Amino acid sequence: MYVVSIDQDQCTGCGECTKTCPADLLSLNGQGKAEVSGEPTDCMGCESCVSVCPSGAAKVQEC
Template identity: 65%
Template sequence: MYVVTINQDTCEGCGECADNCPASILEMVDGKAQVTGELDDCLGCETCMSVCPSGAVKVEES
C-alpha cells in the first residue's frame, strides 16, 4: 500500500496532480489538492509527485 501526502502549505493549487492521477483519488478542495479517494486504489505510479511544480506531493510505500 502507498501513502500519499500533500503539503497544504506548499500546494499551489494548480490541479495537475488531480488531473493526472490514473486512479482518480485526488481532488481539489478549497483550492488545494487532497486525497479524497481510497489510498488502497493508489497505484504508486508517482505521477502526482512528478507533475507537481512545488514538490508538495510525497508518495511512500508503507
C-alpha cells in the first residue's frame, strides 16, 4: 500500500501533479497549493507526481 502527501510549505502550486495523477487524487486548494483530495491510501505508487514536481513537495511512501 502506498500513501501520498504534499508538503504545503514546499508546494509552489504549479498544478503539474494534479494533471498527471492517474488516480485523480490531487487537486489545487483555495490557497493555490496541491492537496490530496481523495483517500491518501488510494495512491497506486506510480510516483508520477514525484517525477513532475519541481519543488520536491510530493512524497509517496510505502506502508
